[in-house]
Amino acid sequence: MRIALLLLVSSAVWAADQATLERGQKEERNCIPCHSLRIVHSQRLSRAAWNRELDKMAGWGAKYTDRDAILEYLVANYGDDKPAGKPEISGDGRR
Amino acid sequence: MPLTRRGIFAAALTAAAVRRLRGADDPAVIPGKRPMILHNDRPEDLESPVTYLNTWVTPVDSFFVRQHIPRPAAIDVEAYRLTINGMVSKPVELTLSELRKLPQYTVPATLECTGNGRGFYTPKVPGIQWGRGAVGNAEWRGPRLSDVLKLAGVSQSATYIEIDGADTGVAATPDFIRSMPMTKVMHPATLLALSMNGETPAIHGFPVRLIVPGWDGTSWVKWVTRITPSDKMSAGFFMNPGYRIPKYNLPPGTPARPAELEVIEGMPVKSTITAPEDQAKVAVAATTIRGFAWARENAIERVEISTDGGSHWRDAQLSQPKLNFAWRLWQIEWKPAQPGYYTILSRATDSAGRVQPVVPAWNPSGYLWNGIDRIGVTVEAA
Numbered sequence: 094m095r096i097a098l099l100l101l102v103s104s105a106v107w108a109a110d111q112a113t114l115e116r117g118q119k120e121e122r123n124c125i126p127c128h129s130l131r132i133v134h135s136q137r138l139s140r141a142a143w144n145r146e147l148d149k150m151a152g153w154g155a156k157y158t159d160r161d162a163i164l165e166y167l168v169a170n171y172g173d174d175k176p177a178g179k180p181e182i183s184g185d186g187r188r
Numbered sequence: 189m190p191l192t193r194r195g196i197f198a199a200a201l202t203a204a205a206v207r208r209l210r211g212a213d214d215p216a217v218i219p220g221k222r223p224m225i226l227h228n229d230r231p232e233d234l235e236s237p238v239t240y241l242n243t244w245v246t247p248v249d250s251f252f253v254r255q256h257i258p259r260p261a262a263i264d265v266e267a268y269r270l271t272i273n274g275m276v277s278k279p280v281e282l283t284l285s286e287l288r289k290l291p292q293y294t295v296p297a298t299l300e301c302t303g304n305g306r307g308f309y310t311p312k313v314p315g316i317q318w319g320r321g322a323v324g325n326a327e328w329r330g331p332r333l334s335d336v337l338k339l340a341g342v343s344q345s346a347t348y349i350e351i352d353g354a355d356t357g358v359a360a361t362p363d364f365i366r367s368m369p370m371t372k373v374m375h376p377a378t379l380l381a382l383s384m385n386g387e388t389p390a391i392h393g394f395p396v397r398l399i400v401p402g403w404d405g406t407s408w409v410k411w412v413t414r415i416t417p418s419d420k421m422s423a424g425f426f427m428n429p430g431y432r433i434p435k436y437n438l439p440p441g442t443p444a445r446p447a448e449l450e451v452i453e454g455m456p457v458k459s460t461i462t463a464p465e466d467q468a469k470v471a472v473a474a475t476t477i478r479g480f481a482w483a484r485e486n487a488i489e490r491v492e493i494s495t496d497g498g499s500h501w502r503d504a505q506l507s508q509p510k511l512n513f514a515w516r517l518w519q520i521e522w523k524p525a526q527p528g529y530y531t532i533l534s535r536a537t538d539s540a541g542r543v544q545p546v547v548p549a550w551n552p553s554g555y556l557w558n559g560i561d562r563i564g565v566t567v568e569a570a
Contacts, residue, residue: 126358126359128231131226132233137312154358181226187221
């Protein structure tokens with residue numbers, strides 16, 4: 094019973110995992126031609142604010158393969174209810 | 189039980205998927221720079237940890253970087269030309285050696301990103317979530333912009349100049365073009381800098397960078413290649429609606445009303461605490477609290493420090509010289525009487541009597557944060 098349940102849960106989670114991955118891959122393909130994803134991932138915005146950002150970027154030439162999926166991905170992972178990420182520090186670039 | 193287990197399992201796997209995607213954000217090293225707070229590496233948006241900002245002159249390797257669009261390919265200094273056209277009697281194309289032949293001036297000035305401190309605003313606004321360190325103080329050297337423009341003979345009817353750099357937009361992103369009114373153009377401290385602390389770092393806009401002391405960083409155009417006197421302000425994105433603030437304060441979270449925005453020029457009065465670090469632990473012993481303060485086109489007159497959340501204030505000692513445009517370092521000795529958690533505040537006043545506010549005005553783009561700086565420190569028994 095426990096094994097059957099775990100398999101069921103695992104497959105459901107796998108599907109969710111794949112969906113997250115695929116939405117994130119859309120984000121990569123659609124956004125990184127102009128900038129790294131760091132500028133996206135460091136922000137915590139409301140759905141309305143992410144929606145406006147997608148419009149702004151579309152005006153600047155971004156082509157979305159699936160705009161809705163990207164919006165859902167941004168809200169789910171970088172919404173304004175999510176805790177701020179830890180600041181990232183670059184490596185030492187002095188010779 | 190199964191639901192809880194499922195929830196944990198799902199969270200773990202989804203987090204793993206997000207981490208896999210973040211593989212696109214590989215660790216970055218920025219040539220010439222110490223380890224910096226990395227907001228973006230392409231193009232470079234780098235914040236200085238405040239621990240780097242304890243010297244009057246900020247070294248180039250510690251200086252923050254803000255690029256709106258990718259920087260241009262390396263500029264050949266022999267082939268470089270500065271075009272001056274538009275409302276002039278004699279359009280010219282100047283070489284670097286012609287710019288070097290003009291009288292050279294050194295102006296120490298604090299450069300601050302217009303959005304420095306955006307991360308402190310509530311509600312959050314889009315844009316780079318800068319903390320305290322998108323600011324630095326350098327010695328800029330080059331000819332006066334007014335002397336350069338004399339070579340082309342600017343029309344008396346020109347009220348602005350338009351300034352363009354060698355960087356260009358990607359896809360349909362707009363080119364970074366700015367305008368500046370003639371009163372500031374003709375100010376003797378406004379330079380076309382050919383060096384910064386004696387160096388010519390491309391990442392900071394050299395061989396030629398516009399220096400607009402006391403004004404927000406957006407005005408300091410990098411890799412300048414064209415200056416066009418005109419009788420009107422540039423209509424480009426980076427003048428309108430970009431880099432504007434509401435003419436009067438809005439309730440936090442209110443959308444911008446385009447017709448009620450105005451161009452940002454000077455920066456507000458501000459101080460920042462650099463030591464101790466926020467949330468540091470210190471012993472019950474004499475501790476030096478230090479930082480820096482700066483004020484638009486004015487000089488810093490006073491910095492006050494509170495170690496009890498603002499009930500009592502003491503004057504900090506200020507460094508010399510006292511100059512317009514450039515920051516002053518400050519410090520104060522503090523000997524906490526007993527262990528515990530202390531909230532330390534700093535508040536600056538400038539030579540025009542402006543005082544750093546407790547609550548800066550929220551604005552839809554998160555510009556000009558200058559709230560009283562605040563850190564927390566835990567004092568531990570020795």
